[in-house]
Amino acid sequence: MQHDDNRMKKPSYLATVIIIAVITSLIFTYIAPKFLWGKIIPFPYTGTGPLRKEVIIPKAEPSTIAEAVAKKDTPAVVGISSIEFERQYYFLERKVEGVGSGFIVDKNGYILTNNHVASPSAKKLTIYLSDGSTLPGKVLWSDSTLDLSVIKINAKNLPTIPLGDSDTNIVGQTVIAIGNPLGLRFERTVTSGIISALNRSLPIEEGGKQKIMEDLIQTDASINPGNSGGPLVDSKGNAIGINTAKVTTAEGLGFAIPINITKPIVRKVIATGTFKAPYIGVVGYDREIASYINADIVIAEGIYVADIDPAGPAYKAGIKKGYILLEVDGKPVDTMTALKTVIYSRNIGDKVNVKYRTLTGDIGTTTVTLSK
Structure with a gap:
């Protein structure tokens, strides 16, 4: 009989414990913060320093790089x-x-x-x-x-985007495109992705004529009509490209012009109000374009001289069609963008040292005086 009484008391004891736990939780969750902490009960200890009566909320940080x-x-x-x-x-x-x-x-x-x-x-x-x-x-x-x-435009103290270094771009790095897709209705849309490839070439038609855009940055960041001209920026917010085109027959194929080609142009336009490109007088292709134009042209480095102006500076300096330009003023020129970047940083009348490989494979150097 005594054994049965103990069994009867156990549920009552368990219920008492549960009720006390619930009341304690309510006190510390709802009542203490509002009525007791700082008045009857001290604030909970929240760090290694002295006790304090105010809760400091850290400043919110951006949740993503984008x-x-x-x-x-x-x-x-x-x-x-x-x-x-x-x-x-x-x-x-x-x-x-x-x-x-x-x-x-x-x-x-x-x-x-x-x-x-x-x-x-x-x-x-x-x-x-x-x-x-x-x-x-x-x-x-x-x-x-x-x-x-x-x-x-006539304005002062405007916000700006700093120009980065597109020569340090690597495949797989995070990029963000900003622009106005589909007109001005969706102003300043932000999309993110990665650099999918570098030094891409894209045949396009302009004014009924075919041309090839060279040395482009390929990205899977969404680029749509209206994004053209907007910046492609890296994770630090520096512009590394200018969004220019999208392949409409495929998804995730957007292209941007490397920013480095713009630096000497922008610098001279700001200084003088315009830019007059120095002229070297060659039509050149990098290795990717050269093999696309003619499968028999195989080069490992430099710029293949596909054509030359017989009255131009390069021809006068001894460079001929079929030569491969290797360096200009000691800087390797493996793409036309690299060549133009070096040439555009000079002025009309400047002399540049050009290293080249001849049709027979010999290495030579010459001095070219850039013209209009």
């Missing part, structure tokens, strides 16, 4: 609207409006974009800033082969 970059760079991205007139038939003209992106590279209103976004033939350029204001723009310099333009 978020931090977007916050830093988005204010310097602009929308660009251009108006041109195309001739129809013999005496009629049709108004054509295009939209794209660009980004501010100097606080005094210098903007970098694509030539197909803002060309000198545009009758009107309107620049849309991140603060909601609009300003007229003027094309100071443009090149359809490079698909680059530099625009100027």
Whole structure:
């Protein structure tokens, strides 16, 4: 009989313990923080320092690299609207409006974009800033082969995006594209991805003529019509490319122009108001393009001279068709972008030292005087 009584008391004891636990939890969860802590019960000890009566909440940090970059760079991205007139038939003209992106590279209103976004033939350029204001723009310099333009607006103390170093790009690194896809409706859209490949070549048609864009950065960051001219930036927020094209027949195939080719151009436009490209007088292909044009042309390094201006500086210095340019002023030139970057950093009339390989495989050097 006594054994049965003990069994009857166990549930009552267990229920008492549960009730006490619930009441204690309620006190410390709801009642203590509001009514007791700091008044009757001291604040809980929260660190190795002295007890304190205030809870310090750490400053919120960006949750991702893309978020931090977007916050830093988005204010310097602009929308660009251009108006041109195309001739129809013999005496009629049709108004054509295009939209794209660009980004501010100097606080005094210098903007970098694509030539197909803002060309000198545009009758009107309107620049849309991140603060909601609009300003007229003027094309100071443009090149359809490079698909680059530099625009100027009359403004001061603008946010800018610093130019990075596209020569240090590696396949697989994180990149972020910022622009205005599908017009100005989705302004300053941010997409992220990686560099999928480097030194890509892309055949395109412009004005009914075929041309090849060389040495492009390939990325899987989403790039759509309207993103053209916007920045492709690295994880530090530095521009390493200018978004320029997308293969519409495939997904995740976007392309950007390496930023290094723009540096000497932007520097001279800011200093003088324009840029006059020094001329070396060769038509050259890197190894990828050379083999694409002619399977019999196989080179391991340098630039293959596919054609040469008989009245140009290179020809006068002894360089001939079929030679391979290896270095200019001691800098290797394995891509046309690398060659142009070195040449564009010089001025018309400057002398450059060129190292080359002849048709017979001999190595030679010569001095080329750059012309207009």
